[in-house]
Amino acid sequence: MSMRPSERNARAWQIGLLVVLLLLWHFASRSDKIAFFFGEPIQVLGRVWSWFMPVGLPPNPLFPDGLPGNADIYQHLGTTLLETVLAFVIGTVLGLAFGLWLALSPAASLILDPYIKAANSMPRVILAPIFGLWFGLGIWSKVALAVTLVFFIVFFNVYQGVREVSPTVLANARMLGASQRQLLRTVYLPSATSWVFSSLHTSVGLAFVGAVVGEYLGSARGVGYLILQAEGTFDVNTVFAGIIVLTAFALVLDGVVGLIERRLMTWQPQAGETEKI
Amino acid sequence: MSDFALELLDIQCTFRSKDDHSQRYTAVADTTLRVRAGEFVSVVGPTGCGKSTLLNVGAGLLEPSSGMVKVFGQPLSGINARAGYMFQSEALMPWRSALDNVAVGLQYRGMPKAEARSQAQQWLARVGLAGFGDRYPHQLSGGMRKRTALAQTLALDPDIILMDEPFSALDIQTRQLMENEVLDLWAAKRKAVLFITHDLDEAIAMSDRVVVLSAGPATRPIGEFTIDLARPRDVAEVRTHPRFVELHTQIWGVLRDEVLKGYEQQLRKAA
DSSP states (O other): OOOSOOTTTHHHHHHHHHHHHHHHHHHHTTSHHHHHHHOOHHHHHHHHHHHHOSSOBOOOSSOTTOBOOOOOSHHHHHHHHHHHHHHHHHHHHHHHHHHHHHHHOHHHHHHHHHHHHHHHHSOGGGGHHHHHHHHOSSHHHHHHHHHHHHHHHHHHHHHHHHHTSOHHHHHHHHHTTOOHHHHIIIIIHHHHHHHHHHHHHHHHHHHHHHHHHHHHHSOSSSHHHHHHHHHHTTOHHHHHHHHHHHHHHHHHHHHHHHHHHHHHTTTSOOTTOOOOO | OOSEEEEEEEEEEEEEOSSOTTOEEEEEEEEEEEEETTOEEEEEOOTTSSHHHHHHHHHTSSOOSEEEEEETTEEOOSSOTTEEEEOSSOOSOTTSOHHHHHHHHHHHTTOOHHHHHHHHHHHHHHTTOGGGTTOOGGGSOHHHHHHHHHHHHHTTOOSEEEEESTTTTSOHHHHHHHHHHHHHHHHHHOOEEEEEESOHHHHHHHOSEEEEEOOSSSBOEEEEEEOOOOSSOOTTTGGGSHHHHHHHHHHHHHHHHHHHHHHHHHHHHHO
């Protein structure tokens, strides 16, 4: 088999690159100075093990002191995921409702236009301290922060989706006798939904970002909180372990959204799908 | 009761330019058009002459600047609920299967979902798409989408059927097949039909009466011809009938100048 990168052996090349990077990291971190700033891959792995596994490891060549099996990340991870899901759901519903309302009411969109532009261009992460003040250090201040991130993505997509409804489809529905409410349910909403789905990957990612950043700025629980604590004690290994866990779960969330999307959007032509006659 | 199903009386449609309110364009002027109940009337005219504008006025989608629309003697306000409209471009909802697209009109009128779907299934069978109910529009060919749109319109059993160049996007064989099918369905129910086309052959082959419109702007009818060919007709065979050729020559004599005029105007606009 040829060693040149191609579609077929791409996976092998991807894994190979990861191994090379990990080895580089490992050998570079033999130096104490570098290990202080960049951590050590084996220690990072050990931290992930202790977080997830209920059983410890006895002393061995890699870990001379052995590894405790704490299995203590679940409540933190659960908190972060709960915040993400809540923010995602609330932000999507609010964005959908506001998007539909503004797109269908020209007067409201005319008046609110500059405010929406301002609210969208504001660096919203800066709202975190205010939300902390309003909602306390529990999950709701994080949910609020993440909602502001999700809301605008969904809102603009719904707004666009309603505006871009084919005038012929709309006229046809009216000729078929649709009332204003039936138009909303059978034309505007499904059309907007397809636009929302195209933005779901972005918005679920931003919900996650909102939740973690919120935790990082002040909390008593969550993966962001773990990272904040570790940073306070210069425990770089734990910071990296936290980053790896967050990345893995962001990928999982993205996969779940992709799954739901494929289920609900069967009516959309897939790229490259031939017309079935 | 009036024996006219649809009357467009002294219709004028003037559009104002969106950017410049002093710019006006009169698409249709001084147009009176009457369609009897059960009559098949075609309107032919050069491209861009305001045929669709006229049809939208009849459908109630567009309010004329002046003039009046009467439906079975009653003045029309809002959407024409007794009319079904077959659009030139794609009008099916892409997020609904063929069956649900046909059923949606019935559901709008308050029919329970199960009943609407069973009626829709019968209509799909009538247009030859019995086994395709679960397909989405993008999975159907152009001709199948037109059939679905036809079933969608006819399922509501409208007294007036408005058609805006419904077959212009189809290839010639599919087109003749569908023209014959429409004629068969029409012959069974005898609804009033207002059929817009730029294809004179199609107009003569299908109609009881052909109305010729002048080139825009300010389009108005400039000729009216009764088509006295025997029914039932086959749109492919009737074309060789001597009377068809005679009518075609007559109408084309009126239409040709307008087509040339319309073409010249488009050239001037582009220049």
